[in-house]
Every structure is written in structure tokens, then in C-alpha cells.
Amino acid sequence: MLDTEQTVAAIATPAGTGGIGVVRISGPDALTVADRVFRHKNGKKPSQTPGYTALYGHVYDGDQPLDEVICLVFRGPASFTGEDTAEFSCHGGSYLLSRVLRACLKAGAKPAGPGEFTRRAFLNGKLDLVQAEAVAALIGARGDGAAKAALENREGRLSRTLQAEAEKLTEVAGALAASVDFPEEDLAELSPAEIRERLAAQAERLSRLAETFDQGKALTEGVSTAIIGRPNAGKSTLMNLLSGSNRSIVTEIAGTTRDVVEQTVRLGDALLNLADTAGLRRTADPVERLGVDAAKDRAATAGLILAVFDGSRPFSEEDEEVCRIARGTHAIAIVNKADLPASFDRSVLEGRFDRIVSLSAKEERGLEELQEAVAQTLSLHQLEGGEGIVFSARQYGALVGGVEVLREAVAALDCGVTLDAVSILCEEALNVLLELTGKRASAAIVEEVFRNFCVGK
Numbered sequence: 001m002l003d004t005e006q007t008v009a010a011i012a013t014p015a016g017t018g019g020i021g022v023v024r025i026s027g028p029d030a031l032t033v034a035d036r037v038f039r040h041k042n043g044k045k046p047s048q049t050p051g052y053t054a055l056y057g058h059v060y061d062g063d064q065p066l067d068e069v070i071c072l073v074f075r076g077p078a079s080f081t082g083e084d085t086a087e088f089s090c091h092g093g094s095y096l097l098s099r100v101l102r103a104c105l106k107a108g109a110k111p112a113g114p115g116e117f118t119r120r121a122f123l124n125g126k127l128d129l130v131q132a133e134a135v136a137a138l139i140g141a142r143g144d145g146a147a148k149a150a151l152e153n154r155e156g157r158l159s160r161t162l163q164a165e166a167e168k169l170t171e172v173a174g175a176l177a178a179s180v181d182f183p184e185e186d187l188a189e190l191s192p193a194e195i196r197e198r199l200a201a202q203a204e205r206l207s208r209l210a211e212t213f214d215q216g217k218a219l220t221e222g223v224s225t226a227i228i229g230r231p232n233a234g235k236s237t238l239m240n241l242l243s244g245s246n247r248s249i250v251t252e253i254a255g256t257t258r259d260v261v262e263q264t265v266r267l268g269d270a271l272l273n274l275a276d277t278a279g280l281r282r283t284a285d286p287v288e289r290l291g292v293d294a295a296k297d298r299a300a301t302a303g304l305i306l307a308v309f310d311g312s313r314p315f316s317e318e319d320e321e322v323c324r325i326a327r328g329t330h331a332i333a334i335v336n337k338a339d340l341p342a343s344f345d346r347s348v349l350e351g352r353f354d355r356i357v358s359l360s361a362k363e364e365r366g367l368e369e370l371q372e373a374v375a376q377t378l379s380l381h382q383l384e385g386g387e388g389i390v391f392s393a394r395q396y397g398a399l400v401g402g403v404e405v406l407r408e409a410v411a412a413l414d415c416g417v418t419l420d421a422v423s424i425l426c427e428e429a430l431n432v433l434l435e436l437t438g439k440r441a442s443a444a445i446v447e448e449v450f451r452n453f454c455v456g457k
């Protein structure tokens with residue numbers, strides 16, 4: 001368990017050399033520790049300095065000056081952790097920073113664990129668990145969309161949504177409790193039919209919120225994306241175009257690609273974990289057949305399928321197979337080779353794909369349309385101003401669990417189960433929501449959230 005009575009210190013900037021590097025000290029004695037290692041040229045002491053002040057001076061290890069630094073003073077609760085905090089902005093060398101840190105430890109601080117500063121901020125009520133996870137997402141952001149959505153969550157968008165849902169559920173739970181405790185009296189503010197209505201609507205809202213995890217993943221970890229199509233449609237050419245490399249071998253010989261070739265690429269805001277696969281066709285070649293099977297496996301587990309068709313050739317039996325495989329998954333049809341005379345009837349694809357895009361992978365034309373189609377298909381345009389995006393598997397799992405319990409409660413009401421049983425389910429769902437934001441989280445859940453943080457954050 002974290003001891004917030006202790007004062008902790010860590011290097012807050014990454015390993016390696018940089019213009020500056022920061023050593024952060026936080027806790028009740030942070031400013032006293034800073035006093036012990038820092039000397040200001042006119043003798044000013046961090047502990048006698050108001051918050052939000054910068055002091056120029058040197059950090060010492062005993063009598064040995066280590067570095068010329070700026071000491072920033074924050075006074076709790078007006079700091080990231082909510083505690084008194086001192087930050088030394090040093091020259092950014094790893095050896096130097098480790099010496100400054102050691103001096104702080106000698107002066108009474110303990111080494112901070114992974115994510116300990118953020119965890120202290122959580123324990124001090126500066127942010128909730130969802131916001132803490134947003135801090136991690138913000139640090140890990142690899143593109144504009146991810147950074148924006150993470151920042152919004154950091155500032156409380158998803159937390160406010162969850163808070164509002166918890167309040168609504170509390171109302172229902174209260175009404176249920178009243179009917180259970182005083183069944184004779186007509187105290188209940190909500191009739192069973194209204195309760196049912198409310199629980200069902202809430203299950204739907206939370207389920208939609210859980211689905212934003214798809215978008216969260218598209219922005220952060222990447223969506224598993226299979227490029228499929230008949231041989232020679234131009235799958236590998238497209239892969240190379242998207243990845244800006246010659247990752248896949250391209251030839252005019254059908255059956256060139258056999259292994260699944262993988263590459264993560266960014267297309268606009270979307271991060272796609274692309275898999276270029278063997279062309280789908282019946283083949284007697286046992287090696288190629290393994291490739292075709294692997295292609296089908298990839299497509300079966302993909303979150304997005306890019307189905308490539310050869311626009312210079314008529315729709316074929318093999319194309320039909322591609323359509324079949326793409327069915328039921330988010331899929332974009334790409335009619336390739338737009339630079340050649342068309343002999344492909346696009347209308348056969350209509351109604352079978354989320355979107356249809358024409359492009360020329362060879363002449364590198366049509367990528368903007370593809371980017372737009374991907375963003376539309378993955379709903380990446382609806383990120384702003386919404387209810388917040390689910391970013392972590394923990395958040396997703398909790399929401400899905402909550403939805404299940406709510407649906408169970410609705411089903412229970414439908415088959416006339418006693419209200420006290422429904423009441424228990426309602427409390428359970430409420431617990432899920434409160435656990436999610438950390439209002440009622442167990443130590444194990446808090447541990448889990450901060451386990452993946454780096455030291456110094």
C-alpha cells in the first residue's frame with residue numbers, strides 16, 4: 001500500500017540525454033528535502049518560498065555542487081500530486097540526473113515507484129482512475145486524434161459521463177430500496193415499469209459507451225486490418241504504399257505473397273496493424289494453399305478488412321469469395337488500378353461493403369478517399385464533443401460487465417422476480433460504475449491501473 005506520509009523522488013524525464021531533465025520530489029517533506037540539497041545564490045529556501053515560484057541555484061551532494069538548476073516550488077494542494085512538490089530542472093544527462101536523485105534520497109526522500117506521482121494525485125482526489133488512465137494514454141499518444149481524445153478524458157469528459165450514469169442508477173437503486181423496505185406504503189417514486197425502462201435505457205447507453213473502445217483502440221493500439229483480394233489485385237502494392245516501404249514483394253506473377261506480411265501504419269488519425277495476405281484463389285500448390293488459409297484466418301479475426309479488387313478486370317468468382325469473407329466485418333472495398341481502363345462493375349459491391357473507394361496503388365492516387373473511408377468506418381469523426389472515449393481494456397471490461405448486470409436486472413423484472421433481487425443487481429451495477437472511476441475501487445484495481453505507468457509519472 002502506498003504511504004503518502006512519505007516523501008518520494010524520481011527522475012521524471014526519460015532515460016538518455018536531453019536539453020533538460022527533471023527530478024521531482026513530492027510529499028509532506030518535499031520542500032525540506034529540497035532545502036537540504038539546493039542552494040540559492042542569495043540563500044532563499046524552497047520551504048520559505050510561495051508556490052508556483054522558480055528559484056535559480058545549484059544542487060549539492062554534501063559540499064559537492066552537482067548541477068546548475070531551476071527549482072520549481074509547488075505547494076499542495078495546488079500541484080499535480082496535491083502535495084508539496086519541488087522539481088529540479090537540471091541539465092539533461094542521465095549520470096547527472098541520477099546524482100541529483102541520489103542527493104535527494106540521501107536528504108530523506110524515498111524512491112518513487114512506477115506511476116507513484118499520478119497515484120498520489122488519485123489518492124489526494126486530484127483525478128479519478130479514468131483520468132489517471134487518460135494521463136497514460138496522453139503520454140502514449142501517437143497521433144492527433146489519440147492526443148485530443150486522451151486530453152479530453154484527462155480533463156474529465158468520460159468521468160463526467162460515468163458520474164452522471166452513476167447518479168441516475170443511484171436514483172433507481174433508491175427507488176428500489178424504498179419499495180423493498182416499505183412494500184405496503186406507496187413510497188416508491190418510480191413504478192416497476194419506469195424502473196425497467198430506466199435500467200434498459202441505461203444498459204443501452206453504457207453499451208454504446210463500451211463500443212467506443214473500438215475507436216480508442218484505433219487511436220492507440222491500432223486496429224487489426226487484413227488486406228485481402230484475388231491474386232494480382234494490387235494488395236502488396238497498396239501495403240507498400242500505405243507503409244511507405246517495400247515491405248511486401250510485388251510482381252506481376254499471381255501467387256507471389258504467401259506469408260502474412262505485417263506492418264503498422266498511420267492513416268490520418270487511425271492506426272492500422274496491416275496484414276498483407278496471399279491472393280484468394282483455388283490452388284494446387286500446397287505452400288500457396290497454406291498462405292490462402294492464413295489469409296482467411298486473418299480476415300476472420302480482423303477488426304477491419306480492406307478488400308482489394310482489380311478495376312481493370314471483370315468481377316470474378318474469386319472476387320465473390322472476397323465479398324463473402326468480408327461480410328459481417330467492417331470492410332472497405334477498394335477498386336484498384338484506376339489508372340487502367342475500367343472493366344469492373346462497381347455496382348456489384350454496393351450494399352456489401354461499408355464503403356467503396358477507387359484508387360491507383362501504383363500511381364499513388366486516391367489515398368485521401370481511403371483515409372476518409374477508414375475514418376468513417378471506424379467512426380473517428382465522432383470523437384470530439386462526445387461522451388468520452390473508452391481507452392483501456394479495464395474500462396471496457398467494467399462497462400461490459402455493468403451492461404450485463406443491468407440487462408439481467410431488466411430480465412428479472414420481466415419475469416416477475418422479487419424487487420429485492422432486482423435491487424441487489426442494481427447495487428452491483430452501481431458498484432461497477434463507482435469502481436470504474438475509482439470512487440469505490442479496491443486496492444487491487446488501483447494497483448492494476450498504475451502498474452503499467454513508468455517511474456517518474
Ligand SMILES: Nc1nc2c(ncn2[C@@H]2O[C@H](COP(=O)(O)OP(=O)(O)O)[C@@H](O)[C@H]2O)c(=O)[nH]1
Pocket residue numbers: 229230231232233234235236237238249250251252253254255256257279336337338339340359360361362363
Ligand atoms: N496499372 C496498375 N497496376 C497495378 C496497380 N497496383 C498494382 N499493380 C500491378 O499489379 C501487379 C500485382 O500487384 P501486387 O501488389 O503484387 O498484387 P497482389 O497479388 O494483390 O499482392 C503488379 O504488377 C503491380 O505492379 C495499379 O494501381 N495500377
Ligand SMILES: [Mg+2]
Pocket residue numbers: 235236237248249250256257277278279
Ligand atoms: Mg501480394
